[in-house]
Amino acid sequence: xxxxxxxxxxxxxxxxxxxxxxxxxxxxxxxxxxxxxxxxxxxxxxxxxxxxxxxxxxxxxxxxxxxxxxxxxxxxxxxxxxxxxxxxxxxxxxxxxxxxxxxxxxxxxxxxxxxxxxxxxxxxxxxxxxxxxxxxxxxxxxxxxxxxxxxxxxxxxxxxxxxxxxxxxxxxxxxxxxxxxxxxxxxxxxxxxxxxxxxxxxxxxxxxxxxxxxxxxxxxxxxxxxxxxxxxxxxxxxxxxxxxxxxxxxxxxxxxxxxxxxxxxxxxxxxxxxxxxxxxxxxxxxxxxxxxxxxxxxxxxxxxxxxxxxxxxxxxxxxxxxxxxxxxxxxxxxxxxxxxxxxxxxxxxxxxxxxxxxxxxxxx
Amino acid sequence: xxxxxxxxxxxxxxxxxxxxxxxxxxxxxxxxxxxxxxxxxxxxxxxxxxxxxxxxxxxxxxxxxxxxxxxxxxxxxxxxxxxxxxxxxxxxxxxxxxxxxxxxxxxxxxxxxxxxxxxxxxxxxxxxxxxxxxxxxxxxxxxxxxxxxxxxxxxxxxxxxxxxxxxxxxxxxxxxxxxxxxxxxxxxxxxxxxxxxxxxxxxxxxxxxxxxxxxxxxxxxxxxxxxxxxxxxxxxxxxxxxxxxxxxxxxxxxxxxxxxxxxxxxxxxxxxxxxxxxxxxxxxxxxxxxxxxxxxx
Ligand SMILES: Nc1ncnc2c1ncn2[C@@H]1O[C@H](COP(=O)(O)OP(=O)(O)OP(=O)(O)O)[C@@H](O)[C@H]1O
Ligand SMILES: [Mg+2]
Numbered sequence: 001x002x003x004x005x006x007x008x009x010x011x012x013x014x015x016x017x018x019x020x021x022x023x024x025x026x027x028x029x030x031x032x033x034x035x036x037x038x039x040x041x042x043x044x045x046x047x048x049x050x051x052x053x054x055x056x057x058x059x060x061x062x063x064x065x066x067x068x069x070x071x072x073x074x075x076x077x078x079x080x081x082x083x084x085x086x087x088x089x090x091x092x093x094x095x096x097x098x099x100x101x102x103x104x105x106x107x108x109x110x111x112x113x114x115x116x117x118x119x120x121x122x123x124x125x126x127x128x129x130x131x132x133x134x135x136x137x138x139x140x141x142x143x144x145x146x147x148x149x150x151x152x153x154x155x156x157x158x159x160x161x162x163x164x165x166x167x168x169x170x171x172x173x174x175x176x177x178x179x180x181x182x183x184x185x186x187x188x189x190x191x192x193x194x195x196x197x198x199x200x201x202x203x204x205x206x207x208x209x210x211x212x213x214x215x216x217x218x219x220x221x222x223x224x225x226x227x228x229x230x231x232x233x234x235x236x237x238x239x240x241x242x243x244x245x246x247x248x249x250x251x252x253x254x255x256x257x258x259x260x261x262x263x264x265x266x267x268x269x270x271x272x273x274x275x276x277x278x279x280x281x282x283x284x285x286x287x288x289x290x291x292x293x294x295x296x297x298x299x300x301x302x303x304x305x306x307x308x309x310x311x312x313x314x315x316x317x318x319x320x321x322x323x324x325x326x327x328x329x330x331x332x333x334x335x336x337x338x339x340x341x342x343x344x345x346x347x348x349x350x351x352x353x354x355x356x357x358x359x360x361x362x363x364x
Numbered sequence: 365x366x367x368x369x370x371x372x373x374x375x376x377x378x379x380x381x382x383x384x385x386x387x388x389x390x391x392x393x394x395x396x397x398x399x400x401x402x403x404x405x406x407x408x409x410x411x412x413x414x415x416x417x418x419x420x421x422x423x424x425x426x427x428x429x430x431x432x433x434x435x436x437x438x439x440x441x442x443x444x445x446x447x448x449x450x451x452x453x454x455x456x457x458x459x460x461x462x463x464x465x466x467x468x469x470x471x472x473x474x475x476x477x478x479x480x481x482x483x484x485x486x487x488x489x490x491x492x493x494x495x496x497x498x499x500x501x502x503x504x505x506x507x508x509x510x511x512x513x514x515x516x517x518x519x520x521x522x523x524x525x526x527x528x529x530x531x532x533x534x535x536x537x538x539x540x541x542x543x544x545x546x547x548x549x550x551x552x553x554x555x556x557x558x559x560x561x562x563x564x565x566x567x568x569x570x571x572x573x574x575x576x577x578x579x580x581x582x583x584x585x586x587x588x589x590x591x592x593x594x595x596x597x598x599x600x601x602x603x604x605x606x607x608x609x610x611x612x613x614x615x616x617x618x619x620x621x622x623x624x625x626x627x628x629x630x631x632x633x634x635x636x637x638x639x640x641x642x643x644x645x646x647x648x649x650x651x652x653x654x655x656x657x658x659x660x661x
Contacts, residue, residue: 052557073563085554089576099562102572146562 002063002076002153002186003028004049009058011044011210019044019210021058026203031180031187033201035194037233041210042190046156049188050079063153078147079156082163084139086131086146092118093127096145103150110149117145137168144179154186161196173199194234198222206230224346228353231273231346237307237321240279242272243350250364254292254312259342260364269350276307278344279322281336288342290363294320296334301326310336400641406634425635434611435619435636442615445529446593453533454585457540462570464541465548491603493531517605521612524605528613531604532597540585547581548574587651591644616640 004026011019019041026032034042047053049060051072060067067075078099086095093114100110118124121141131139140160147155160176161169177200180187191197197204198218206213206221206229214226225231231239244253246268251259253272283289294310297319306326312318313335322338330336342363347356375381407425411418429435496504499516508515517523551574559569575582598617601607607614607622614622616636624633 050557050561052560072557072561073565075561077561079558079561081554081558083552083554085552085558087555087559087573098559098564098572102559102568103563146558150562 003061004154004186004188005059005061006045006049007059007061009045009048009060010056011041011048011053012056017056017210019048022212024205024212024215026186026188029184029186031177031189031200031202033197033204034188034190034207035192035197035201035204035233036207036213038192039209040207042192042207043158045207046079046158046188046190049154050077050156051075076153077156078150078152078154079158080143080147080160082159084131084143084160084163086139086142088131091128091130092123092134092142092145095131095142096149099146099150113149114145117148120148121145136164137172140164140172148179148183152185154188157187157189159191160189162191162193176200194236198234204234206233224355225273226355228271228273228348231348235275237276237323239273239275239346240320241348242274242312242318242320244270244272246270251361254314254318258364259290259345259361261359261361263359265347265356265359266349267351270356271348271350271353273346273348274340274344276321276323279320279338279340281322281324281328281330281338283339288363289339290342290345291340292320292338294336294338296330296332296336299330299332306330310338403634403637403641406630407638409631411630421631425631426639429632429635429639434614437611438614438616438619441525441611441613442594442617445525445532445597445613445615446590448525448529449532449536449593449597450586450589452529453536453540453589454582456533457537458544458582460537461541461544461548462574464545493527493534493600494604497527497604518609521609524609524613528597528601528604531600532593535600536589536592540589543581543585544578547578551577583654584651587647587654591647594643595640 004024006022006024009019009022010017022045024032034045036042044053048055049062051067051070051074055068062075062077087098090098096114096117097110100113105113114127115124118127121144123138123141123145126134126138126142131142134142140163143160157176161172164172173196176189180200189196189200191200198221201218203215203217204221205215208229214221214230216224216226221230221234225234225239228241232241242253244251244259246261246265249260249262251261251265251270251272253259259272293313295313296308297311298309300307300309303326305323306328308322308324308330310320310322312320320338324330342361345361347359347361348354349356408420408422409418410421410424494502496502497515497517499505499509499518505515514520515523517527555573555577556569559573564572594615595617597615598621601613601615601618602621605613607618617640620633620636620640623629623636627633
């Protein structure tokens with residue numbers, strides 16, 4: 001049970017700085033997800049918390065104690081690695097008992113705790129096996145069990161599900177969430193998978209090239225993305241980002257379509273973001289609808305819904321993706337009119353790529 | 365149903381594969397089987413030093429061997445010499461490999477540095493140590509004498525043994541080092557990181573993770589080093605001590621040479637070779653047996 005706090009944390013490898021000043025407080029018991037594309041520094045941050053990497057500057061504290069100079073073993077955290085890092089020469093039981101044994105826990109106590117964890121994780125019948133005789137999912141569970149038995153202050157996970165097949169991944173995701181609900185320890189979870197981030201995280205930190213793009217609840221990240229990067233990274237298919245130019249109190253985009261805005265915009269160029277699921281092929285009921293014309297380029301039926309790739313008319317050469325009900329009749333190479341409500345769109349500054357707040361827009 | 369993959373190459377001409385291995389077979393026949401069969405034959409004959417007459421004596425050469433106190437003394441010397449050499453070279457090379465593994469960044473320089481001694485031929489190594497430690501002119505011997513140590517390995521059997529052990533171990537360290545380093549590098553870093561988080565300090569990590577995972581390498585090296593200490597250290601002993609003083613460094617392999625070519629006891633020497641051959645065979649079988657099951661964990 002512990003709060004984890006990062007203050008101005010930076011990391012350099014030689015002259016190259018890869019983490020550029022991260023500030024973050026993870027309250028006790030929170031499930032925080034670090035998400036971002038490959039190479040953005042997620043693992044580095046997690047490893048700094050674990051004590052496997054030194055902190056170049058800034059401070060990390062766990063449970064109000066600064067841990068910058070503390071050995072990993074003295075931080076009282078547990079970590080689950082992407083490749084599970086099970087000790088190949090030890091049985092499942094020995095793997096789970098290892099951390100307790102080297103800490104000098106009493107044998108009977110070890111026995112109870114390992115067996116309890118094994119029951120929780122459904123590993124009871126595999127305790128005598130060596131890791132190589134287990135399936136990927138079972139190895140994953142052993143890795144979790146190894147963390148579990150120690151009952152540490154915090155659990156750190158580095159892409160623990162990425163080596164599993166899709167079905168098992170979904171199942172383990174649910175189990176992880178239940179585990180957290182039961183244990184109520186602090187969880188820090190690294191992933192590049194935005195579905196995992198959205199479903200698991202109580203809060204999500206989105207990273208890009210060693211910078212924090214946004215920290216917020218899944219709802220905030222999804223509905224009020226702080227930048228075009230976050231908007232494009234979270235949600236599948238990605239949010240459509242269109243270029244718009246400001247002309248007095250009007251914004252023109254996609255050729256001649258327009259919006260009317262009330263409020264002051266920072267520059268002459270803006271980006272307009274609209275999620276594929278907010279676009280439709282017809283108006284549904286009353287509402288403040290904008291409309292654009294587009295030519296259907298490709299149709300991807302996914303079963304539950306259909307993703308339609310279109311090319312906007314009007315010479316702007318932009319692509320737009322919409323997600324519609326599979327019954328929707330639409331054919332490739334047809335020209336369609338796409339509708340979306342003005343209050344579902346997001347405005348971003350074209351120069352800084354940051355979100356513009358407090359500007360009302362309506363169809364015009 | 366799984367399709368079995370056949371990795372064998374099929375030759376259309378069935379004599380072609382034999383042709384390919386023929387040169388190798390010729391080399392083995394001429395340089396191994398022929399001398400070996402000669403040794404076996406000679407070991408049951410009694411031959412006069414000039415090779416003019418020989419007499420079939422059954423296993424007399426062997427009985428003579430195992431009742432000869434010099435031979436039993438030589439067995440003891442060999443055991444002491446081999447154990448000391450193997451212990452020294454394995455422990456030093458493991459230590460160096462662990463250091464090298466830790467400073468992987470600088471390892472390239474370090475690696476070539478340690479491989480150096482391996483490029484030196486055994487007699488050369490012997491001569492090198494001879495130059496350094498020769499009581500009448502060696503640099504190190506001079507320094508030792510200066511420091512008040514009475515250094516003369518021609519007279520002191522303990523010193524003679526120490527010298528050949530260190531020289532022989534030194535020669536083997538680079539080889540062992542390479543294998544240990546490769547073994548260490550094959551251990552995923554995440555295992556050690558995981559152990560560190562689990563609460564194990566460096567010594568515990570070495571004892572509970574690194575050493576067990578290194579055991580196949582260690583066993584392999586053990587066999588190789590036994591063979592080395594038994595058979596390949598001839599050059600060093602020949603150059604440095606000639607088996608002396610008073611047989612203190614007269615190992616089995618040196619004794620074969622000494623009895624055969626200096627003492628001209630061809631039958632006895634051949635019997636000794638046959639004993640050594642049997643030892644090598646057993647060691648090799650042991651190694652193959654182990655390698656078959658080496659994916660232990
Ligand atoms: N030991 C190292 N030496 C030099 N650069 C490193 C080292 N470790 C990581 N980096 C660099 O730091 C950056 C961040 O790496 P990190 O492993 O944290 O990425 P990540 O977000 O976990 O990516 P992934 O999703 O691929 O695991 C990368 O650009 C990487 O090249
Ligand atoms: Mg990573």
